[in-house]
C-alpha cells in the first residue's frame with residue numbers, strides 16, 4: 001500500500017511542476033515496438049509546425065535509440081535506461097524533469113518502456129496518457145490486458161496498413177476496448193505515413209488543423 | 213540476493229521433476245504479440261506428427277486465448293493468469309506442473325508473458341529456452357534488451373514476410389545478436405505459414421524431418 005501511496009505523491013509533484021510551467025504533458029505507453037516513437041516523431045513535427053516547443057523523455061531498458069530519434073526531429077530530449085525495471089516510475093521522471101529546460105517548453109511527451117502490465121500501476125504525473133498497440137501483435141491485445149485499457153481514455157491502434165497481412169480485424173480491438181472502457185476514444189493510425197496523427201493530437205486537446 | 217537464490221532453487225526442482233519424467237521442456241518468451249503461440253501451435257502439430265505427446269503451460273496477464281489455441285491443436289494445456297505480474301516464475305510453474313499428466317507427456321512448452329526484461333531474471337527450470345521477436349517491432353529489439361539476448365542460446369526472428377512493409381532488415385537483428393552472443397543461434401521464420409519451424413525444432417534437438 002505504501003509504495004503506491006508514495007508513487008501517487010511523486011506523480012502529484014510532477015503534475016504540479018509541469019502545470020506551474022504551463023507544459024502540456026502526455027505519457028505514451030504500449031506494447032514493445034508498437035510505434036510509440038514513430039507516433040511521437042510525427043507529433044513533434046506537427047506541433048513544431050504550429051509553433052510549439054516540444055521536449056521528450058525517452059525510456060528504454062538499454063541504449064538511446066529512441067532518444068536520438070527525438071533529437072533528430074528537433075525536440076530537446078532526456079534519455080533514461082531502466083535496465084532491469086520494465087517500467088518508468090514517477091521518481092525517475094522527477095529526476096529527468098530536472099534535466100529539461102522546463103521554462104522553454106510548451107509540450108512534453110514521455111515514452112515509457114514497452115509493457116502493457118506494470119505501467120498501469122506507476123502513474124508518472126503527466127496530464128494525459130495514450131496506450132499504443134499495433135495490429136501486428138494480434139487481435140487479443142486489449143482483452144489480454146484489461147487493467148491498462150480500463151484506466152486509459154485514449155488508445156491508438158497503429159500499423160493498420162498491415163492488418164490484412166497479419167489477419168487481424170482492427171474492429172475487434174475497437175469492440176474489446178468499448179466493452180472495457182465505454183467512454184474512452186480509440187484511433188486507428190498508420191503512424192509511419194502520418195495517417196491518424198492529427199486525430200490523436202486533436203483528442204489530446206492540441207487544436208491541429210486537419211490538413212494532412 | 214535471497215530472492216534470486218530462492219528462484220534458482222525452485223527452478224532446479226522443476227528441472228529435476230521434468231527430467232525424472234523424461235520430458236523435453238522449452239520456455240518460449242519474447243515480445244508481446246511476436247508470434248510465440250503461433251510458433252508453438254506449429255511445433256505441436258509437427259511433433260505430434262512424429263508421435264510425440266505435447267503439453268503446454270500458457271501464461272498471460274488475463275484471459276485464456278493462448279490456452280484455448282493449444283487445446284485446439286490437441287495439446288493438454290494449463291492456463292496461468294499472472295495479473296499484475298509481467299513475468300512467470302518457477303513457483304507458479306511448479307504449481308502448473310501438478311496440473312499436468314507428466315507421465316503421459318514427451319514434450320512441454322511453457323509460454324511466458326510477452327516481456328523482454330523481467331523473464332531474464334526468473335528462470336523456470338526448463339531444459340531449453342527460445343526468445344521470439346518479430347521484425348514488426350523494429351530493428352532495435354536486440355540491442356535494446358542485451359541481457360535477455362546475452363543469456364539465451366536460441367533466438368527466433370518471426371514475421372519475416374512483413375520485413376519490407378515495416379522497413380526492417382532482419383540481418384540487422386542477426387548482427388546485433390551475434391555481437392552480444394557469438395555462440396547463440398538465430399533463425400528467421402514466418403511461423404504463420406510454418407516456414408523455419410523445422411529448423412527451430414532441429415536446433416532444439418527434435419530430429420524432425422525437413423520435409424516442409
Ligand SMILES: Nc1nc2c(ncn2[C@@H]2O[C@H](COP(=O)(O)OP(=O)(O)OP(=O)(O)O)[C@@H](O)[C@H]2O)c(=O)[nH]1
Nearest residue numbers: 032033034035036037038114159190191192349350
Ligand atoms: N508498416 C508500418 N510500420 C510502422 C508503423 N509505425 C511504426 N512502424 C515501424 O515499426 C517499427 C517500430 O516502431 P517504433 O516507433 O520504434 O516502435 P516503439 O513502440 O517506439 O518501440 P520500442 O520503443 O522499442 O518499444 C519501426 O520499424 C517502424 O518503422 C506503421 O504505421 N506502419
Ligand SMILES: Nc1nc2c(ncn2[C@@H]2O[C@H](COP(=O)(O)OP(=O)(O)OP(=O)(O)O)[C@@H](O)[C@H]2O)c(=O)[nH]1
Nearest residue numbers: 137138244245246247248249250326371402403404
Ligand atoms: N504475417 C505474419 N503474421 C504472423 C506470423 N506469426 C504470427 N502472426 C500473427 O501475429 C499475431 C500475434 O501472434 P501470436 O502467436 O498470438 O503472438 P504471441 O507472441 O503469442 O502473443 P502474446 O501471447 O499475446 O504475447 C497473430 O495475429 C498472428 O496471426 C508470421 O510469421 N507472419
Ligand SMILES: [Mg+2]
Nearest residue numbers: 036037066111
Ligand atoms: Mg520507442
Ligand SMILES: [Mg+2]
Nearest residue numbers: 248249278323
Ligand atoms: Mg501468445
Ligand SMILES: [Zn+2]
Nearest residue numbers: 085086087118
Ligand atoms: Zn515492471
Ligand SMILES: [Zn+2]
Nearest residue numbers: 297298299330
Ligand atoms: Zn516483471
